[in-house]
Amino acid sequence: MPSFKPIKQFRISDEVTEQLKQSILAGYFKTGDKLPSERDLAEQFQVSRIVIREALRALANAGFLVIRQGVAGGTYVTDLTFENLSNAFIDLFLVGKISIPELVQMRTFVEPEVARLAALRIDRKRAKHLKEALEAEESPIRTLVEDLDRKTAVHYILAEVCGNHFFEALERSLMALTRQVIHVVEPEPPFTLHPAGMHRPIVKAVLERNPDMAAEAMKNHAVEFGENLINMEKVFRERKFYSGF
Amino acid sequence: MPSFKPIKQFRISDEVTEQLKQSILAGYFKTGDKLPSERDLAEQFQVSRIVIREALRALANAGFLVIRQGVAGGTYVTDLTFENLSNAFIDLFLVGKISIPELVQMRTFVEPEVARLAALRIDRKRAKHLKEALEAEESPIRTLVEDLDRKTAVHYILAEVCGNHFFEALERSLMALTRQVIHVVEPEPPFTLHPAGMHRPIVKAVLERNPDMAAEAMKNHAVEFGENLINMEKVFRERKFYSGF
DNA sequence: ACCGGTTTAATTATTATACCACTTTCATAT
DNA sequence: ATATGAAAGTGGTATAATAATTAAACCGGT
Numbered sequence: 001m002p003s004f005k006p007i008k009q010f011r012i013s014d015e016v017t018e019q020l021k022q023s024i025l026a027g028y029f030k031t032g033d034k035l036p037s038e039r040d041l042a043e044q045f046q047v048s049r050i051v052i053r054e055a056l057r058a059l060a061n062a063g064f065l066v067i068r069q070g071v072a073g074g075t076y077v078t079d080l081t082f083e084n085l086s087n088a089f090i091d092l093f094l095v096g097k098i099s100i101p102e103l104v105q106m107r108t109f110v111e112p113e114v115a116r117l118a119a120l121r122i123d124r125k126r127a128k129h130l131k132e133a134l135e136a137e138e139s140p141i142r143t144l145v146e147d148l149d150r151k152t153a154v155h156y157i158l159a160e161v162c163g164n165h166f167f168e169a170l171e172r173s174l175m176a177l178t179r180q181v182i183h184v185v186e187p188e189p190p191f192t193l194h195p196a197g198m199h200r201p202i203v204k205a206v207l208e209r210n211p212d213m214a215a216e217a218m219k220n221h222a223v224e225f226g227e228n229l230i231n232m233e234k235v236f237r238e239r240k241f242y243s244g245f
Numbered sequence: 246m247p248s249f250k251p252i253k254q255f256r257i258s259d260e261v262t263e264q265l266k267q268s269i270l271a272g273y274f275k276t277g278d279k280l281p282s283e284r285d286l287a288e289q290f291q292v293s294r295i296v297i298r299e300a301l302r303a304l305a306n307a308g309f310l311v312i313r314q315g316v317a318g319g320t321y322v323t324d325l326t327f328e329n330l331s332n333a334f335i336d337l338f339l340v341g342k343i344s345i346p347e348l349v350q351m352r353t354f355v356e357p358e359v360a361r362l363a364a365l366r367i368d369r370k371r372a373k374h375l376k377e378a379l380e381a382e383e384s385p386i387r388t389l390v391e392d393l394d395r396k397t398a399v400h401y402i403l404a405e406v407c408g409n410h411f412f413e414a415l416e417r418s419l420m421a422l423t424r425q426v427i428h429v430v431e432p433e434p435p436f437t438l439h440p441a442g443m444h445r446p447i448v449k450a451v452l453e454r455n456p457d458m459a460a461e462a463m464k465n466h467a468v469e470f471g472e473n474l475i476n477m478e479k480v481f482r483e484r485k486f487y488s489g490f
Numbered sequence: 491a492c493c494g495g496t497t498t499a500a501t502t503a504t505t506a507t508a509c510c511a512c513t514t515t516c517a518t519a520t
Numbered sequence: 521a522t523a524t525g526a527a528a529g530t531g532g533t534a535t536a537a538t539a540a541t542t543a544a545a546c547c548g549g550t
Contacts, residue, residue: 011503025339037530048505050295053531057299058306062336070513071529080340088330091307092414094270095325102411113354166347169337170415256532282501293534298502315542316500 016045016055024064024077035065035075082169086176093177100181100233104226107174108219111155114171115202115218117162119211126161127207133157134203138196148179154199158206181229185236193228257292261300264290269309269322280310280320327414331421338422345426345478349471352419353464356400359416360447360463362407364456371406372452378402379448383441393424399444403451426474430481438473 023029035041038056042049056075059065063084066076092098122130133153141147152175159171182193198221205213268274280286283301287294301320304310308329312320337343367375378398386392397420404416427438443466450458 013503039530050506051504054299054302056531057303061303061306064336067531068513069511069531071527072514073512073530075531080336080342082337082342085330085333085337088333089414091309091325092327092330092410097325097327098410098414102409105409106411106415109358164347164350165337165343166351169334169343170351258532284501295533295535312502313542314502314540316498317543318501318541320502 012047013051013054013058016041016047016051017058019045020055020059021064024059029077031077031079033077035077037074082172085169086173089173089177090180093180098177100230103174103177103181104222104229107178108222108226110167110170110174111222112215112219114155114158114162114167115206116211116215117164117167118158119206119209119214121163122161122206122209126157130154130157130161130203130206134199137199148182151194151199152179154203158202161206178229181233185233193232194225198225258296258299258303261286261290261292261296262303265300265304266309269304274322276322276324278322280322282319327417330414331418334418334422335425338425343422345475348419348422348426349467349474352423353467353471355412355415355419356467357460357464359400359403359407359412360451361456361460362409362412363403364451364454364459366408367406367451367454371402375399375402375406375448375451379444382444393427396439396444397424399448403447406451423474426478430478438477439470443470 020035029035035056036044038049038052041052041056045052056065056067060067060075063080064077066078068074068076089098093103133150136153137150141150155171155175159168162168162171201217202214202221205217265280274280280301281289283294283297286297286301290297301310301312305312305320308325309322310320311323312318334343338348378395381398382395386395400416400420404413407413407416446462447459447466450462
């Protein structure tokens with residue numbers, strides 16, 4: 001007996017989504033281009049405006065489009081960033097599919113390699129950025145968010161320098177996830193988690209173009225920070241447990 | 246004069262999306278639960294059905310909900326899978342933010358570690374699965390898709406066994422991306438890309454609980470397969486170039 | 491008791507229309 | 521010149537109606 005394929009019913013809006021996405025991927029619409037208005041698209045596709053809206057919202061949520069109101073508004077093609085990837089990781093964390101120790105293990109494994117690759121490829125311009133980011137870490141902080149921004153800056157630069165967009169995407173997700181963890185756990189004194197100067201040996205090794213030393217330094221950092229993070233979360237759980245009951 | 250705070254305008258549907266998402270994350274709706282119908286939600290939130298629909302569709306696209314038509318249909322909470330993560334990676338590949346060599350480099354780095362961890366944690370039941378998957382690889386193939394399914398099975402099992410959901414999620418994304426690449430490039434004879442038996446040394450080492458040997462075997466495999474993949478893509482580009490102009 | 495068809499009812503999917511809200515542009519008045 | 525404000529085009533929201541889908545209940549013949 002032939003194995004019949006079930007009749008797959010697509011929703012009209014999914015069909016529209018797919019066509020629009022393919023138009024973008026094929027380069028028919030380029031970054032910055034404005035798509036026709038919802039009313040025009042409805043006429044072209046011969047469907048109702050709502051169907052068009054659902055398709056556009058789907059692509060906007062996927063990071064392909066930005067939608068603006070107003071007379072000069074409309075739907076514009078935008079450059080796909082790594083943000084959606086990070087959000088996918090964060091969702092997995094929020095539903096408990098990824099735990100903090102698992103995140104720490106991944107960081108401990110991946111980040112030394114990022115540092116190693118960065119040490120192999122660092123150039124003068126990026127070296128300057130790296131030094132500046134390190135200096136900035138040690139100036140007085142105002143808010144927790146600002147502190148985190150500065151502490152993550154070094155990681156971002158290394159990820160960019162490492163020369164592999166896949167590693168860069170992953171590193172950004174690791175940073176975003178870590179920030180999410182910190183945000184959920186709400187540390188009382190944020191200073192103990194990541195004291196200033198922790199990055200100094202890493203940056204030093206990278207600037208000296210010493211891959212092994214860079215990897216080693218990053219490994220130490222990842223292990224130490226990971227322990228702090230896990231402890232912090234443990235304290236948080238206990239605090240929550242005792243206060244909650 | 247008092248300093249008035251600007252009224253931040255969110256889209257109503259985003260507000261609804263957020264509330265529903267939080268309800269799910271807080272465990273108020275659990276996997277398998279049915280949300281109220283669109284009409285009921287519209288009444289509860291005091292907004293129109295369209296707003297509710299956009300919110301539900303957004304959460305469905307993010308993998309939190311499934312929507313079914315019909316009398317026993319409705320909106321059901323579903324377990325978040327790794328699929329959205331893979332799709333995010335695939336989108337980045339499709340827009341050219343991740344290249345094939347970068348993918349190969351990541352695989353060459355990550356997969357040996359997955360194999361190493363798997364060798365440390367394999368148990369009897371999983372060992373059996375692994376052996377069966379290896380046998381299945383060598384039976385005659387029917388379709389390209391079926392062939393790919395069987396070739397990826399070993400990787401999936403190892404990813405599951407490795408005991409870290411983050412690695413598992415990443416490994417699945419690597420598989421999904423690789424399949425996407427193969428799909429785009431459409432190899433004429435798929436056999437040369439990944440001959441049967443390639444996984445045998447890896448499985449052997451894992452079953453012997455030899456982490457270093459498992460990592461080494463996987464590394465060799467990843468390098469070899471990666472070279473094949475890159476070559477295949479090169480051939481594809483040239484073929485396309487000559488036939489296209 | 492089984493098995494096929496048919497009806498029913500609950501739900502989403504789609505359409506149509508209208509109006510609201512936002513924001514740039516530009517003419518007008520001061 | 522500058523400020524004001526109307527105009528116009530865009531997405532955002534609301535409402536109402538109809539279509540399509542589908543599980544389940546029902547029915548009727550064998």
